Amino acid sequence: MTTLIALIVAAVTFGTVLMYGTLGEILTEKSGNLNLGVEGIMYMGGAFGLAGAFYYEKAAGELASGPAAISIAILSAFAAGMAASLIYSFLTITLRANQNVTGLALSIFGTGIGQFVGEFMRVSEGGYVALSNNLKESFSATVFPDFMIKIPFIGRILFSHTIFFYIAIVLAVLMYLFLTRTRYGMYLTAVGESPSTSDAAGINITKYKYLATVIGGGISAIGGMVYIMTTAGCVWNHEGLSGVGWLAVALVIFCMWRPLNAIWGSVLFGAMMIMYLRVSVPFIPTELYKILPYIVTVIVLIFTSMRNSRDKQPPASLGENYFREER
Amino acid sequence: MEENYAIEMKGITKRFGQVVANDGISLAIKRGEILALLGENGSGKTTLMNMLSGIYQPDEGEIYEDGKPVYIRSPREAFSYGIGMIHQHYKLIEVFNATQNIVLGLDDGRLDLAAAAKKVKEICSRYGFEIDLSRKVYEMSVSQKQTIEIVKILYRGADILILDEPTAVLTPQETQKLFTVLRNMKKDGKAIIIITHKLNEVMEVSDRVAVLRKGKYIGAVNTSETNPQMLTEMMVGHSVSLNIDRPVYPSPQRKLVVEGLTCVDEEGITKLDSVSFTANTGEILGVAGISGSGQRELLEAIAGLYPVKSGSIRFVGDDGAEKELVGLTPKKIREAGVGMAFVPEDRLGMGLVGSMGMTGNMMLRSWKNGRGALVRRKEPENLAKNIMEELDVVTPGIDYPVRRLSGGNVQKVLVGREIAGEPAVLMTAYAVRGLDINTSYTIYNLLTEQKMKGVAVIYIGEDLDVLLELADKILVLCGGRVSGIVDARTVTKEEVGLMMTEYRPEEGRL
Ligand SMILES: Nc1ncnc2c1ncn2[C@@H]1O[C@H](COP(=O)(O)OP(=O)(O)OP(=O)(O)O)[C@@H](O)[C@H]1O
Ligand SMILES: [Mg+2]
Numbered sequence: 001m002t003t004l005i006a007l008i009v010a011a012v013t014f015g016t017v018l019m020y021g022t023l024g025e026i027l028t029e030k031s032g033n034l035n036l037g038v039e040g041i042m043y044m045g046g047a048f049g050l051a052g053a054f055y056y057e058k059a060a061g062e063l064a065s066g067p068a069a070i071s072i073a074i075l076s077a078f079a080a081g082m083a084a085s086l087i088y089s090f091l092t093i094t095l096r097a098n099q100n101v102t103g104l105a106l107s108i109f110g111t112g113i114g115q116f117v118g119e120f121m122r123v124s125e126g127g128y129v130a131l132s133n134n135l136k137e138s139f140s141a142t143v144f145p146d147f148m149i150k151i152p153f154i155g156r157i158l159f160s161h162t163i164f165f166y167i168a169i170v171l172a173v174l175m176y177l178f179l180t181r182t183r184y185g186m187y188l189t190a191v192g193e194s195p196s197t198s199d200a201a202g203i204n205i206t207k208y209k210y211l212a213t214v215i216g217g218g219i220s221a222i223g224g225m226v227y228i229m230t231t232a233g234c235v236w237n238h239e240g241l242s243g244v245g246w247l248a249v250a251l252v253i254f255c256m257w258r259p260l261n262a263i264w265g266s267v268l269f270g271a272m273m274i275m276y277l278r279v280s281v282p283f284i285p286t287e288l289y290k291i292l293p294y295i296v297t298v299i300v301l302i303f304t305s306m307r308n309s310r311d312k313q314p315p316a317s318l319g320e321n322y323f324r325e326e327r
Numbered sequence: 328m329e330e331n332y333a334i335e336m337k338g339i340t341k342r343f344g345q346v347v348a349n350d351g352i353s354l355a356i357k358r359g360e361i362l363a364l365l366g367e368n369g370s371g372k373t374t375l376m377n378m379l380s381g382i383y384q385p386d387e388g389e390i391y392e393d394g395k396p397v398y399i400r401s402p403r404e405a406f407s408y409g410i411g412m413i414h415q416h417y418k419l420i421e422v423f424n425a426t427q428n429i430v431l432g433l434d435d436g437r438l439d440l441a442a443a444a445k446k447v448k449e450i451c452s453r454y455g456f457e458i459d460l461s462r463k464v465y466e467m468s469v470s471q472k473q474t475i476e477i478v479k480i481l482y483r484g485a486d487i488l489i490l491d492e493p494t495a496v497l498t499p500q501e502t503q504k505l506f507t508v509l510r511n512m513k514k515d516g517k518a519i520i521i522i523t524h525k526l527n528e529v530m531e532v533s534d535r536v537a538v539l540r541k542g543k544y545i546g547a548v549n550t551s552e553t554n555p556q557m558l559t560e561m562m563v564g565h566s567v568s569l570n571i572d573r574p575v576y577p578s579p580q581r582k583l584v585v586e587g588l589t590c591v592d593e594e595g596i597t598k599l600d601s602v603s604f605t606a607n608t609g610e611i612l613g614v615a616g617i618s619g620s621g622q623r624e625l626l627e628a629i630a631g632l633y634p635v636k637s638g639s640i641r642f643v644g645d646d647g648a649e650k651e652l653v654g655l656t657p658k659k660i661r662e663a664g665v666g667m668a669f670v671p672e673d674r675l676g677m678g679l680v681g682s683m684g685m686t687g688n689m690m691l692r693s694w695k696n697g698r699g700a701l702v703r704r705k706e707p708e709n710l711a712k713n714i715m716e717e718l719d720v721v722t723p724g725i726d727y728p729v730r731r732l733s734g735g736n737v738q739k740v741l742v743g744r745e746i747a748g749e750p751a752v753l754m755t756a757y758a759v760r761g762l763d764i765n766t767s768y769t770i771y772n773l774l775t776e777q778k779m780k781g782v783a784v785i786y787i788g789e790d791l792d793v794l795l796e797l798a799d800k801i802l803v804l805c806g807g808r809v810s811g812i813v814d815a816r817t818v819t820k821e822e823v824g825l826m827m828t829e830y831r832p833e834e835g836r837l
Contacts, residue, residue: 182438200402202432311463313422
């Protein structure tokens, strides 16, 4: 029983990282932009998030407070992600460069920048970059009081997670409401489905695409920061972060571009990714575990295309650039 | 004069690279008037209208609304000037329902779909539309989609309406309904520009006709003072004869025998009910019927694309041997010599690759015949050149992406390629949809040519007049059943019309 609970808690921890990556990419893809640079964006989010918190503590010294550090980490990661996707947006929306190529380039560029910033901090700070234990605590502490966590079974499953998990859930719900209940969400969906139709209907395509892609990139980047500040223990760890962005891209497909699915989807993917640590079966190499999420995604793709439901398809213009006078 | 024009375009020029789509065009329309815009495929009609709706910007020239100069930089600005356009290829979001599509792009306050739906219903009852507002677009028929497009621009308060080939995919009944609506709107004082290739419609609904030819403005005439022959000559630039030859093939033989063909769709509805007929070599078998009476299913069943419940379809070889086609794959059926040129509503969707040129698209059909891994370009290139010349495809070259061609020219490429496949049985459905009158006749002549080569032609068409002139025999479908097979040389239009609506199997069997 305790193993199961421990597994779930660990799955949620890793799932939180994925949830940000996925939610951001859902928003981006809803506008018809396939940003394959998530991997790079999350690297940058991780490095800049850590840098934000670290230099804040260095400046504030004893006075550094947990909530402030968390906010600064979120904001730095968000800004880094926005900057990266702004480059992507400019290239694909304004200059109409190929989205796949641009995304892959951003992926390489972003991992490079992330690495550079992480290593630069390490070297310039004399070998070791870490927050003080106090601040570390506040990143991995839960927001709920002790007695709630102590409720048998559900206490730990529901209430023992970091604040990032709960923010992500609120974000998912907000995004769901935005997409289904508001005019702007509906127009964003329309832009992703058919830019030419939306354009003829008088919607400002460029604005929607830019905003969705830039904000989406910012959200994805938070995921990288969450990984570094929780799982990795507030030190730069590029190995753990590698592949997470790609997993988020797969998860977007798995979730069928629906933010609410991202909640359980990312926890499920999180579970699959950490399973090898907890449930080891002899003779099965851990790499096999790691391909599990991708296999599941392929299976989901096969099922949905077999059922051929029009409502469960990717945004129809995904990956295509729009130019009004082209036909 | 000047002050009562709703819209006046002066000296409009538009170029796409080396293509001059519009060359110094001037055009004007008054309120309370229906203006028909006529011209061959690729003459620049859509381009000209796209400049009114803000999709394109003119390179030269001015536009005036009620005498004041206006600059329409985007579709949004077009709305603010009261201009709304229904495009040749519908612009609707497939996964949205009717109401969502109608309010798309408007930003007046909170999103209130219920209130919007109420306003939409008002518009519908005012002009006599029937639409199910909660239905998703992908579940709708073409005419329903078109209704939404019209309601969409009315909802925005447009009083200058542009309709680009609205009747190309409608049945005659639906067309009549549309015309009633247009007349109502005209009475409301709206200015309406309609593009169509069907001259009888022009004569019926318009007040004035403006003609374009190869990007240039030829002139405008009052509808009451003109006739189809004169309009055709204005369009083409020289006199043409609008007659179809119907030579008799000396020795017809059975080529395709269909017996008791029954097809049921996924929902269990019977689409074809024991259909039997024989298609002979050297004969054009016309298929008439109200749209949705099973025409499409018939062709698809023969081509192996639609499941057959019972019955048989036999292909008669030159030696008289019969071969059963039911149960064969589409590829095998094609190899047996049954070709199908089905022109769907979405022209680019059916077997053309938009980003490739004509040559590339010819190769799609022929590459399988080549030996080895290398493709041979010579043959497809010649074929593309042939089609371009014979059907007058307006394109800068055979390697120009077909997506950029005008709607009608895309269609010519599609039809030309199918005919070039030299099948023993050639099936076409709606082959002249969206084609200008001159090209339509070219296609009719091509079909007749094929027939005289001993091909069995099955032709599904919407225009009864043409069917009566072109076909040798007419098979009339009514609700999936054959209500008669008649001799096209002796039957009258009224008789066929009656058979289309009433199922009377005893009469007129050949
Ligand atoms: N976006 C574009 N890019 C390149 N060429 C274009 C574009 N739009 C139109 N053209 C060219 O301009 C010419 C006029 O096209 P247009 O679509 O206006 O013809 P049309 O009169 O509407 O013909 P149809 O009756 O076949 O629809 C064509 O030769 C077409 O290839
Ligand atoms: Mg056109």
